Amino acid sequence: MADDFDADVVVVGAGPAGACAAIELARSGRRVVLLERGPFPGSKNMYGGVVYPRILDELIPNWWEQAPIQRWVVRRSTMVLTPTQALTVDFRTAAWGAPPYNGATAYRPDFDHWLAGHAEAAGAQLLCSTTVVGLLRDDRGRVVGVRTDRPDGDLRARVVIACDGVNSFVAKQAGLHPPADAANYTLGVKETLSLPKEVIDDRFGVRGREGVDIEILGGTGGVNGGGFVYTNLDTIAVGAVLKLPKLAAQKKRPEEIIAALKAHPAIAPLVEGAELKEYSAHLIPEAGLSMMPKLVGDGLLVAGDAAAMCLAAGIWLEGVNFAMASGMYAARAAIEALHLGDVSAAGLAGYERRLSETFVLKDHRKLKRAPHLVLSDRVQHMYPELITSVAERMFRVDNPDPKPGLRRIVTSERKRLGIRRRDLARDGLDGLRSFG
Amino acid sequence: MLCVIPVRDGALPAGALEAIDECGHRTLLIGQQVEHAAAHLSGDVLLCEAGAYRPGAWADALARVLTDEAIIVLPASPDGRDLGPRLAAALDRPFFAAVTLVTERTVVVPRDGGRSMHTMPAPGGLVATLQVGVRGSEPCSRERAVRTLSVDLVEPNAHAFPDARVVEVLAPDAATVDLAEAVRIVGGGAGLRTPEQFAQLADLGTRLGASVGATRVITDRGWVGHERQIGTTGVVVAPELYLAFGVSGAVQHTSGLGHPDHIISVNVDAHCPMMQLADLAVVADANEVLAELLMLLSTPADGGSTPADGGSTPTDAATEQQRG
Amino acid sequence: MIAVCLKWTAAPLDGGSTGPDANDDRFAGVSPADRAALELALRLADVRHTSVTAFAAGPVGAERALRDAIAAGAMRAVRLDMAADADSRDVAFELAQLLADATVVLCGDYSLDRGSGSVPAFIAHHRHVAQALGLVAIDLDRAAQAPGDAVIHATRRLDGGRRELLEVPTPCVLSVEGSLATLRRAPLRRALASRDAEIEVVRTPPAHHHGAPAIVTPYRPRARVMSAPEGDDPLDRLRRLTDAGTSTVRGETVVLEPRAAAERMIAALRAWGYVT
Ligand SMILES: Cc1cc2nc3c(=O)[nH]c(=O)nc-3n(C[C@H](O)[C@H](O)[C@H](O)COP(=O)(O)OP(=O)(O)OC[C@H]3O[C@@H](n4cnc5c(N)ncnc54)[C@H](O)[C@@H]3O)c2cc1C
Ligand SMILES: Cc1cc2nc3c(=O)[nH]c(=O)nc-3n(C[C@H](O)[C@H](O)[C@H](O)COP(=O)(O)OP(=O)(O)OC[C@H]3O[C@@H](n4cnc5c(N)ncnc54)[C@H](O)[C@@H]3O)c2cc1C
Numbered sequence A: 001m002a003d004d005f006d007a008d009v010v011v012v013g014a015g016p017a018g019a020c021a022a023i024e025l026a027r028s029g030r031r032v033v034l035l036e037r038g039p040f041p042g043s044k045n046m047y048g049g050v051v052y053p054r055i056l057d058e059l060i061p062n063w064w065e066q067a068p069i070q071r072w073v074v075r076r077s078t079m080v081l082t083p084t085q086a087l088t089v090d091f092r093t094a095a096w097g098a099p100p101y102n103g104a105t106a107y108r109p110d111f112d113h114w115l116a117g118h119a120e121a122a123g124a125q126l127l128c129s130t131t132v133v134g135l136l137r138d139d140r141g142r143v144v145g146v147r148t149d150r151p152d153g154d155l156r157a158r159v160v161i162a163c164d165g166v167n168s169f170v171a172k173q174a175g176l177h178p179p180a181d182a183a184n185y186t187l188g189v190k191e192t193l194s195l196p197k198e199v200i201d202d203r204f205g206v207r208g209r210e211g212v213d214i215e216i217l218g219g220t221g222g223v224n225g226g227g228f229v230y231t232n233l234d235t236i237a238v239g240a241v242l243k244l245p246k247l248a249a250q251k252k253r254p255e256e257i258i259a260a261l262k263a264h265p266a267i268a269p270l271v272e273g274a275e276l277k278e279y280s281a282h283l284i285p286e287a288g289l290s291m292m293p294k295l296v297g298d299g300l301l302v303a304g305d306a307a308a309m310c311l312a313a314g315i316w317l318e319g320v321n322f323a324m325a326s327g328m329y330a331a332r333a334a335i336e337a338l339h340l341g342d343v344s345a346a347g348l349a350g351y352e353r354r355l356s357e358t359f360v361l362k363d364h365r366k367l368k369r370a371p372h373l374v375l376s377d378r379v380q381h382m383y384p385e386l387i388t389s390v391a392e393r394m395f396r397v398d399n400p401d402p403k404p405g406l407r408r409i410v411t412s413e414r415k416r417l418g419i420r421r422r423d424l425a426r427d428g429l430d431g432l433r434s435f436g
Numbered sequence B: 001m002l003c004v005i006p007v008r009d010g011a012l013p014a015g016a017l018e019a020i021d022e023c024g025h026r027t028l029l030i031g032q033q034v035e036h037a038a039a040h041l042s043g044d045v046l047l048c049e050a051g052a053y054r055p056g057a058w059a060d061a062l063a064r065v066l067t068d069e070a071i072i073v074l075p076a077s078p079d080g081r082d083l084g085p086r087l088a089a090a091l092d093r094p095f096f097a098a099v100t101l102v103t104e105r106t107v108v109v110p111r112d113g114g115r116s117m118h119t120m121p122a123p124g125g126l127v128a129t130l131q132v133g134v135r136g137s138e139p140c141s142r143e144r145a146v147r148t149l150s151v152d153l154v155e156p157n158a159h160a161f162p163d164a165r166v167v168e169v170l171a172p173d174a175a176t177v178d179l180a181e182a183v184r185i186v187g188g189g190a191g192l193r194t195p196e197q198f199a200q201l202a203d204l205g206t207r208l209g210a211s212v213g214a215t216r217v218i219t220d221r222g223w224v225g226h227e228r229q230i231g232t233t234g235v236v237v238a239p240e241l242y243l244a245f246g247v248s249g250a251v252q253h254t255s256g257l258g259h260p261d262h263i264i265s266v267n268v269d270a271h272c273p274m275m276q277l278a279d280l281a282v283v284a285d286a287n288e289v290l291a292e293l294l295m296l297l298s299t300p301a302d303g304g305s306t307p308a309d310g311g312s313t314p315t316d317a318a319t320e321q322q323r324g
Numbered sequence C: 001m002i003a004v005c006l007k008w009t010a011a012p013l014d015g016g017s018t019g020p021d022a023n024d025d026r027f028a029g030v031s032p033a034d035r036a037a038l039e040l041a042l043r044l045a046d047v048r049h050t051s052v053t054a055f056a057a058g059p060v061g062a063e064r065a066l067r068d069a070i071a072a073g074a075m076r077a078v079r080l081d082m083a084a085d086a087d088s089r090d091v092a093f094e095l096a097q098l099l100a101d102a103t104v105v106l107c108g109d110y111s112l113d114r115g116s117g118s119v120p121a122f123i124a125h126h127r128h129v130a131q132a133l134g135l136v137a138i139d140l141d142r143a144a145q146a147p148g149d150a151v152i153h154a155t156r157r158l159d160g161g162r163r164e165l166l167e168v169p170t171p172c173v174l175s176v177e178g179s180l181a182t183l184r185r186a187p188l189r190r191a192l193a194s195r196d197a198e199i200e201v202v203r204t205p206p207a208h209h210h211g212a213p214a215i216v217t218p219y220r221p222r223a224r225v226m227s228a229p230e231g232d233d234p235l236d237r238l239r240r241l242t243d244a245g246t247s248t249v250r251g252e253t254v255v256l257e258p259r260a261a262a263e264r265m266i267a268a269l270r271a272w273g274y275v276t
């Protein structure tokens, strides 16, 4: 067949997934075009919170020396909130503040821009302000390129890698997606608040480039979900991840929920006096594995959020690292297939194999039940109450009464809150299976 | 300091009186029927009858007679902005555009779309245009001392400094008359996110009996015709009521605003100039406030006023972000 | 040849703020006015059966603007190697040296950062050609009827909403407002090809002029002198026309949820008697 292809591979979307795919492909000497709808990579992307770039070791050695990060996360807290109480598990380690580091806060327009820069440096052709509006297929229905919104906008390629983010247009077109169901998505909303660096350092007890990542259970005003607080250099990100159906049902506006979160006695002192810099909202594919589309078609691969590879289980909010990894593995599968001259679904099957061998699918399998569990009504509305009130009674000193034993406290509080022992046991087990 | 004013058919351009004040009433009128234009002026007035407007030829001719005038100021009217730089080039002097203040010692120039002001020492010789509407003007008691000045213009057909020929001057565009004469104006700026949201202004306008105006950023985006642009390079208006949605209030915008009896500004930035000018400064999202206003002002008949179908549902908000 | 002059500014005001990094050009670009100038240059070149050359004086970053121009249809692109903050007089002088065989030079009416609108006028001065600045329309049909015609028919903005119809003899310098036209989208392949299109670079002599060091402060309205009492003699009408703006800081500031804000505004309008 005559080579009337414009490129070996077209990557749709210059987010973390697309950029990493393009880097790997370009370095293998393939002609790769990276299409981005925004004016520059990251411009359209929600300011992410914490990224876990360790996977970059494979692509950009010593990435930490150049990555545009804000702060290195050396403190990770999990907060359980009721309207008036808070119980915090606070972990801190100096290790995460030194190479090879663990997590870092970063602005997505900086991070994505930087990552795509590496793709260009490697020889990929990045074209921004260009939106993919359709797939090109040959007579046998195989994907052979994309149609963009530009004049004469068809671009023919042997392989198309869809990295176009949550509820991917491309994957849908290819018929790979299960019908989108609102229940499978959460809405991520986030406020970026500016404060002087010194103030942030003091309030969060960090210095220099050290940063904090707080995940919050409860405190989302009756709407199932989770909250978060991240520290950037001179801004704080306060946000929530919210179940869509509940949100609609409660007729609550996301910004109201953030406002309530900021007003909570445990959070208010952290954000006091901060000035709102920006508000943003974005869908997150939350149900993980259960909603993952087919990842491979003839001449087509799907990676990152487009493949629902985002881990949003309340206190877990990881997507960038899964996106980067899946993008990289998709690229390797494409390189392999191009080399063997078979870009059919079968030829590209190496992708799924790679995913299942690595953390990408392992984590998702492990946490299969997690989203459901963490977002269940009991965990959301009853357990916070239970945990905090137990703690309250443990720490309360009401002499002359003697201190009650823990078991007695738990049982009485459980009864008071009308939680059945059976449910508690089952959830505990689920929890162990997932997180344990 | 000398104020140079290009005159068309005996009429002074916008900002002429302010520029004359700024220069302590030393004025040179050049153009058509300058004598008539001088009727209401005081102080020293030089009359230079030079026919139809010809920036190239005028600049060339004036440069030859004004070499000793250290500081030359023109109003930043369309013709002033046109002639000013030509005069500066002909005199080989620095040119300061649309300054908000000029004295023998200092010039203050707005930069970055009127967001910052650059204050600089005035060089020995300079030409500047004075932003229209920044200082106002007051009647001057000084006697008028009129002299005529004759300059020799190169022939219109000569190729030394050719100029464009004015074929016709059109009265204000029908589309702008309503704006120019409007008693109430709703104005929209870059704070309005989409063309649709800007279009909502029109609805609000009809409900308040107000005309729609816009900032340069909006007309540049093509969301509305340039004839709707309020400001120094747009239409100069004089409403009693001005409602500003997402307008920062850059000097080039506000200087075309007249002085309304009442101003309401909706902006997320409580400190921008438009908010300072406002009688009621509302710190809120202009897009959402606009939507709410339309619901509140809609007659129950068209059933828009139930809170439920109010602001965007989460899914809307989300998909909106998707679209960017 | 038709020339278009594009000014590359670090952060177009319509584009947001640049990051901490100095050579961060994510938000950099050319003004809507310059984009309109490019679009009109292309259309004019079409009807006059000639080609467009794009010029930009500035550092290497400016080449992105030139590549975009090539993608959109410009035939040649030339960068004058100058500092981003070069004085308008130097910029115009150096540009003028290269514009000898341009029948029409198109500019934006003013740049986003400097905003003086003087470069086009300076170019017209150096080239001894006619200028028409701040155009709101260029008559392309007339141009199409007589492609060889030695005049351009255009409409320029005057004060008070008036406009003038001009006959501009070519060669000439025209500057246009951003609302005049939206730049066409570059075809996909041209856009891709433009990435490694050749940009001619012209070295320029060291700067002649240097702007005086400035003290930079946020914009504050200047205190205005009392304007004369209202009256209906011509002077006062004139004064009312030419007067504008006010610096008196007045009124109250409220922070409200959208709904409450709308209610508060309507209450005010009612109190002032605009709505019943
Ligand atoms: C509120 C919130 C907080 C989050 N916090 C975190 C966090 O703390 N840590 C973390 O790891 N993850 C976080 N995530 C998840 C993370 O943002 C995503 O998982 C990650 O961005 C996925 O990367 P991606 O490359 O797959 O998709 P995206 O980052 O969404 O990139 C998709 C790209 O494709 C482009 N595009 C889309 N459609 C088209 C088209 N038709 N044509 C051309 N281009 C197109 C888009 O403009 C975009 O640039 C968060 C998400 C949200 C909403
Ligand atoms: C020579 C020259 C002539 C000019 N002539 C004119 C002219 O005639 N007319 C004119 O208007 N301009 C003119 N300009 C441009 C002028 O300098 C300003 O750039 C322009 O007026 C700014 O318009 P804006 O307020 O819409 O945009 P911006 O200055 O960008 O302001 C946007 C405002 O919206 C606010 N905002 C953002 N988001 C929201 C939200 N969600 N809700 C509420 N508020 C929000 C921001 O806080 C900001 O205050 C001229 C400039 C020059 C140099």
Ligand SMILES: Nc1ncnc2c1ncn2[C@@H]1O[C@H](COP(=O)(O)O)[C@@H](O)[C@H]1O
Pocket: C005, C006, C007, C008, C031, C033, C034, C037, C055, C056, C057, C058, C088, C091, C106, C107, C108, C109, C110, C111, C112, C114, C115, C116, C117, C118, C119, C120
């Ligand atoms: N450095 C430059 N390079 C190319 N064109 C320029 C440059 N500076 C100004 N111009 C042109 O002159 C117009 C007015 O700019 P200014 O005189 O700076 O307001 C711009 O819209 C451009 O078309």
